[in-house]
Amino acid sequence: MSALPDIRSGRLTPEELAENFADLHHPLDRFEARVAAERCLFCYEAPCVTACPTSIDIPLFVRQIATGNPLGAARTILDSNIMGGMCARVCPTETLCEEACVREAAEGKPVEIGLLQRFATDSLFATGRQLFRRGAPTGRHVAVVGAGPAGLACAHRLAVLGHEVTVYEARDKAGGLNEYGIAAYKATGGFAAAEVDYILGVGGITVETGKRLGRDFTLAELTDRFDAVFLGLGLGGVNALGLGDDLAGVEDAVATIAELRQTDNLATLPIGRRVVVIGGGMTAIDIASQAKRLGAEEVTIVYRRGPEQMNASDYEQMVAQTDGVLIRHWLRPARLMATDGRLAGIAFDYVEERDGRLVGTGESLEIACDQLFRAIGQTFLAGDLGAGLIAMEGGRIKVDAERRTSLGAVWAGGDCVAGGEDLTVAAVEDGKQAAISIDRALKAGMARVA
Amino acid sequence: MADLSVRFCGVKSPNPFWLASAPPTDKAYNVVRAYKAGWGGVVWKTLGEDGPPIVNVSGPRYGAIHSQDRRVFGFNNIELITDRPLEVNLREIKEVKRDWPDRALIVSLMVPCTEESWKAILKRVEETEADGIELNFGCPHGMSERGMGAAVGQVPEYVEMVTRWCKQHSRMPVIVKLTPNISDIRKPAEAAKRGGADAVSLINTINSVMGVDLDTLTPWPSTDGMATHGGYCGPAVKPIAMNMVSEIARNPETHGLPISAIGGIETWKDAAEFMTLGAGTVQVCTAAMTYGFKIVQEMITGLSDWMDAKGYASADDFVGAAVPKLTDWQHLNLDYAVKAKIDQDLCIQCGRCHIACEDTSHQAIMKEKDGQRHFEVMEEECVGCNLCAVVCPVDQCITMEPLQAGAIDKRTGLPVGGHRTWLEHPNNPMAQNPRGPAVLEPAE
The missing domain is CATH 3.20.20.70 (Aldolase class I)
Structure with missing residues (x-):
């Protein structure tokens, strides 16, 4: 085992880094888009639409592209999903619309819906045209907590419906995980920020950054001051390995991914020569691939169960493997190994599943590494809400089909609610549905007043 | 050669x-x-x-x-x-x-x-x-x-x-x-x-x-x-x-x-x-x-x-x-009938046959069965027009199957397998030697 941990920055040249962190997908040009669009069969009650959490009318927008009307296509997309641009980049389409595409069933090659959606939305953003206008002011004022996908989608729909919105965001920038959590090569060129600007361009939305619920204001203050409140909070907590996580060389994947997104110079980010990632979800894939792209020589994802149980889609796994990441299964972290107070490796127990439980087989494995990333899930920090105010379920906020919480005039959506899918597109749908419900409630209230 | x-x-x-x-x-x-x-x-x-x-x-x-x-x-x-x-x-x-x-x-x-x-x-x-x-x-x-x-x-x-x-x-x-x-x-x-x-x-x-x-x-x-x-x-x-x-x-x-x-x-x-x-x-x-x-x-x-x-x-x-x-329309056999048949193994569930038939033809293709997406021809409505087969994107998935001689066409209630052209058809007021039963208006 190597004695000296090797973690340093600048493993690759600026050119190599630029290439490694360029757009993951080559965007379609106009001709490619029309050829790809031509493959759509314009299905009746199309399965792809059913599979889309935001129910974008995919056959319609694809046909609009095929007929040379990409801006019309963009309108169709954004009417259902105001973050259609980002979703085109980050949606696991292979488990959503493209998996449902009948051409996937027919020939194993679905219509490239994600790339077509990106073509349409990119075409719109290139024109700078604003498709949405704030509705006639209703005089109602709604507070949105969290400027992530759920909060922004909610705020946008509320503004279109004529309500005034104030968004409180704990971080310095709006965008949530789109800004801080997506792998850099999935949202290049400042796209997340540009999309936020487009959304806010509708008017009627004020974003106050650096304002955190539970620290700078309370939920009770919001319900006092506003006609309605939408909670679009993220997951503030990170699960620990419980093996002495404060050892130097043990890092949190979520924080590192955020650093990767926010840095002006990738060459300044330190990365280990040999990296181990613990976890089986998208976060594990994203940090592993990006570690490799920063110049790590060996990157191993270790997951305690089998390939089928991994939350990361087959496609995401393939991206990581193509980057040279090794994915190992059925290994449970047992202890960290240290040299001179720094991480030197990690020991695993081989496990198998018996009656739904993981049981050690008695064998073990040591993997030497310089750096280890935890990507074993995030938790909702409910304490910020104020004790006992809102009904919870499994550690997250309980909501009904309209995203109403147990507390009057408070709605919630996105990662902070129970039963969610932890996807951008699902968060957008939560925000949209909540806005529709809030609007209905406020207008009913107005009618009563009148 | x-x-x-x-x-x-x-x-x-x-x-x-x-x-x-x-x-x-x-x-x-x-x-x-x-x-x-x-x-x-x-x-x-x-x-x-x-x-x-x-x-x-x-x-x-x-x-x-x-x-x-x-x-x-x-x-x-x-x-x-x-x-x-x-x-x-x-x-x-x-x-x-x-x-x-x-x-x-x-x-x-x-x-x-x-x-x-x-x-x-x-x-x-x-x-x-x-x-x-x-x-x-x-x-x-x-x-x-x-x-x-x-x-x-x-x-x-x-x-x-x-x-x-x-x-x-x-x-x-x-x-x-x-x-x-x-x-x-x-x-x-x-x-x-x-x-x-x-x-x-x-x-x-x-x-x-x-x-x-x-x-x-x-x-x-x-x-x-x-x-x-x-x-x-x-x-x-x-x-x-x-x-x-x-x-x-x-x-x-x-x-x-x-x-x-x-x-x-x-x-x-x-x-x-x-x-x-x-x-x-x-x-x-x-x-x-x-x-x-x-x-x-x-x-x-x-x-x-x-x-x-x-x-x-x-x-x-x-x-x-x-x-x-190749002949004129009036010489085609009006006692012949085909029914569309959807091969459920080949069907990719696009639903184009259904919507084409439903919107523009004879409402003869169901869109679900037992609560599941499912496309199947209802023979009592199918006129054998071939539109569904034309719009189906899968080759040979929808075929037009002739009814056997003597079988009853569920749509008309009449037996098929005879041979009457328009020239012999009782519905033709100009027919010289009309034969067999007339085709009546649908009950509705």
Whole structure:
């Protein structure tokens, strides 16, 4: 085992880094888009639409592209999903619309819906045209907590419906995980920020950054001051390995991914020569691939169960493997190994599943590494809400089909609610549905007043 | 190996694949390349009378309808007849025929509608020892404005008159090329036959405007901001051409008159289809202009392999074989019935059959079963129209299954398997000898 941990920055040249962190997908040009669009069969009650959490009318927008009307296509997309641009980049389409595409069933090659959606939305953003206008002011004022996908989608729909919105965001920038959590090569060129600007361009939305619920204001203050409140909070907590996580060389994947997104110079980010990632979800894939792209020589994802149980889609796994990441299964972290107070490796127990439980087989494995990333899930920090105010379920906020919480005039959506899918597109749908419900409630209230 | 050679109104050709009179046959250079590639014959691009040559536009001469991936579905042109001097063409024709004696070489002609004009050019063409002539009565643009081309082809009396002149003043076989821009193709064909034509060829191109530029609001192809109609051809016109060819083939007045078929022929299959409808040779232009002359290799091998597979020794074994199976609507059997059947293993659940039937036809395809997405034909509603099979994206997923003789058609409640045409049908007030039960209005 190597004695000296090797973690340093600048493993690759600026050119190599630029290439490694360029757009993951080559965007379609106009001709490619029309050829790809031509493959759509314009299905009746199309399965792809059913599979889309935001129910974008995919056959319609694809046909609009095929007929040379990409801006019309963009309108169709954004009417259902105001973050259609980002979703085109980050949606696991292979488990959503493209998996449902009948051409996937027919020939194993679905219509490239994600790339077509990106073509349409990119075409719109290139024109700078604003498709949405704030509705006639209703005089109602709604507070949105969290400027992530759920909060922004909610705020946008509320503004279109004529309500005034104030968004409180704990971080310095709006965008949530789109800004801080997506792998850099999935949202290049400042796209997340540009999309936020487009959304806010509708008017009627004020974003106050650096304002955190539970620290700078309370939920009770919001319900006092506003006609309605939408909670679009993220997951503030990170699960620990419980093996002495404060050892130097043990890092949190979520924080590192955020650093990767926010840095002006990738060459300044330190990365280990040999990296181990613990976890089986998208976060594990994203940090592993990006570690490799920063110049790590060996990157191993270790997951305690089998390939089928991994939350990361087959496609995401393939991206990581193509980057040279090794994915190992059925290994449970047992202890960290240290040299001179720094991480030197990690020991695993081989496990198998018996009656739904993981049981050690008695064998073990040591993997030497310089750096280890935890990507074993995030938790909702409910304490910020104020004790006992809102009904919870499994550690997250309980909501009904309209995203109403147990507390009057408070709605919630996105990662902070129970039963969610932890996807951008699902968060957008939560925000949209909540806005529709809030609007209905406020207008009913107005009618009563009148 | 099947024998692909044909003898078409006396002209021998090693295979039935000819290049039509058009840009690909404008000069010796192209024609020799075509022969080298394997084409059995060519119809030399139309010659006009001696004198100053024709002038073509130098703006676009061609336009096309494309698929999204730029396949050419339909094609049009506004090019005129040859713009090279008559003498040059005649000299080249003579040389080419001398060098390629086994290939068919037909010369297309178009001169003003006077006997003297035709007499003059016929003599000069005869001297080239070309195998025959084709009278261009079809060119739909430019020349027709000058009283030639389609202007002749649209008047059966002129067709007959000019054909007769050509037969009188020449020993060469005369093929009359017909325009489709006419309401009944049988009339000019009959006229050609009366005039003594050895054969007809069709179709020439169809009057067409290919599109309008929605930025400039100019139809296209356009020349210096102005457009004119052109002649439409390519795969899109094939069904129209097949109808016209078969109309002539099954018309008692013209039955047996040799036909050289033209119109959207791209593959051996297209050629074979036209030949079963009565064509002795086929002429190709758009496909060659799209892909080059090499396509003839696919056509030769494809036709030969098909003939071998079917046991046809020569073209005589199948030319016209499909003609007896083409009839007027009134002779179709109204006691025959098919029902659409969806192969559930092949179905990919796109639902196009359902929505097409539901929105535009007979509401005969269910969209769910036991709460699941499921597409199945309801026989009591299905009229066997074939729309579902047409719109289905999966080959052979939806088939039209004939009801067995004696079975009851669940839609009409009547037995099938008899044979009544409209002429014997009790619902026909004009029927001479009506038989069997009438078809009643649906209960609703």
